[in-house]
Amino acid sequence: LEPDDRQPGWRTRRYLARYDLASGLLQRLTYGYRDAYVHDISADGRELLFGVNKQDITRRPFTRTSIYRMDMETLKVDTLLTDEGFISRCLFSPDGSRLLVVGSGDAFGGVGLAIKEGQKSSYYDNQLFLYDLASRKATPLTKDFDPSVAAVDWSAADGSVYFMAYARDCISLFRLRLPSGSIDRMNIPEEVVKTFSLSASAPVMAFYGESASNASRLYTVNLKNDKTTLREDLNPEILDGVQLGECQAWNFRNSRGDIICGRFYLPPHFDASRKYPLIVNYYGGCTPIERTFEGRYPLHAYAALGYVVYVVEPSGAIGFGQEFSARHVNGWGDYTADDIIEGTRRFCEEHPFVDVSKIGCIGASYGGFMTQYLQT
Template identity: 50%
Template sequence: MDLATKRVDPVTKKFNPTISAQEWNPTDNFIYYRVEEGDRVNMYRYSPKTRKFEKLPLKEDVIRSFNISENGLWATYTGVSVSNSNRSYLLNLKTDESTLISDPYAEQLCSLVLGEVKDWNFKSSFGDQIEGRYYLPPNFNPNKKYPLIVYYYGGTSPTSRGFESTYPLHVYAAQDYVVYTLQPSGTTGYGQEFSARHVNAWGDQTAEEIIEGVQKFVAAHPFVDGRKIGNIGASYGGFMTQYLITKTDIFAASVSHAGISNITSYWGEGYWGYSYSAGASADSYPWNNPKLYVEQSPLFHADKIKTPLLLLHGTADTNVPIGESIQMYTALKLLNKPVEFIQVEGENHAIYDYDKRIAWNNAIYAWFAKWLKGDSRWWDSMFGEK
């Protein structure tokens, strides 16, 4: 805003990346923006003089912090990428040259063998380029058939290229899976129109894109066993897991953590239900749009589910209350469908207690081993034979 004239210039109105932080640097008179752009977090600077944005050529895929010096053309930043942990750099703002100043996890990572990560995109039947990437197992053999695990967003944030994750894709791959993640409609970081498709959709189009992407990925990669595909998601991604298996039988095993099964009950309970629904279900309520609340709720289509489903939920979840998993579990048990339900005592929307998190992760690994590899020993050792 021009303080003299009070004129406001909406400089980011047509800027597609999602802005998460901004800072004006009086030394060079640029505005610096940290943005979510696709599955990356990048830095841009904007010149009020030329009215142009410029992307900074930084060394990491996901920039976690960016700090500008007070009296010089220098900055420091930290970031991660798909196959390395947090690193710290010094950046010369005049030459754009980065100097690595700290790589604290280099020694630990040198002892690990990580599989290769590759980008893979497809054009959907809706006409969009849907971006994604896949993780190969260490010591990958292209002549072998591997089971596939598919992972997708929760909340609508993209599945990040960060190394560490609650859902560690490298760890899945290390257990001899190919892992595919994609950024379907509704994902932020791809422009307003693309992300706005999330509103009043609750799986519509997004699920079709995921199914289409999985089918095309399998067709394009002969080393994937199309009969052994698992899917996993959390929160809105947990909803998507449940919704997908009411629409298709391509998955041989599914995992939903803290997923929404009934949009109506989610709307009316928990600390986040109403506020999240104000965007996801904008101007739609159970009384003026019952079709949305019923037709898009997986619970109302539980009889269509054939895929073995593992439900996980923290008992103290204030975002998606545990009743969402209880309802789906009850329905599937009444229908004699293959389902298991693990309640993590005292944990909220994510599992942070160390020991409980280890057990929670092991349950997911064991579930996929049972249904995608035909090996139930890990699951049986944890929960007993049935």
């Protein structure tokens, strides 16, 4: 039993099964009292990569993952990783000889860590590792790469790894070339990529994304020459008759010497001679408030109601390097609150159109905790 056993549905268990479309037969593949999850299927369809998690509330990160490879013809299972902490996803290489592993820097004994002595890493800050199935050795691929890895795929067409990553307040697309390990940021026309997909056999990618002041657009990319082609644009319909205020970047250097990233939104028909109330918005769950247009917290809509909206990306946010994100761990708001308060004061000093007697703050999840913390 575990503390979460009181939660509804906690005892529900998930197993893996194979469904034969021709016969309609369902064959169960995994058993036991722990959930099993699919990570990947090999390119030839012969092998299944799956994981089983177990809880351990006595030590960080409190969840341990074992990774298995199943031969789909013989159903023989090979154990690849046992009780490994800090990993979230594994993918087969196109030839099936290696795994691409997503996890925090602490994975595989901490070979991917890039933090200061005395810090504990944020396991929201995802890194990439290459795991060789023959030697059972892991190599960090993004140890000195500041952005935090999100979605990832390995192209069979050109052998490169493509991935989305939180890069400051953007979510960008990157290409990792193997075996060199070099990483380059792809030149795409959107600030926030929402998802992408690679062709199974051709050097082509499809993705859709948006930016701070435009809605979603769908594109394809020729990966041979990186030419991007717009396929669908929802903006003429979504923004028909809508007038937006300006969104401008505004960064500052804090008292510790860090450049703290931010931006602000102005109301439509903004008049610099007037005074406007200010909303200060900051991260929830250690993830930056990315430069997205659509979402649960519509910053342009707040501005349209007559507010200036200041978005600050304080210490502890991922996307700025492991040392920066590690400040969140066991900080309980200290570094984060310092940056929010200092940023707000500096913003008001440099922007006289803000009514300093009317300042509010908003954040969700950990940002909700920060809102309560700032009030006390």
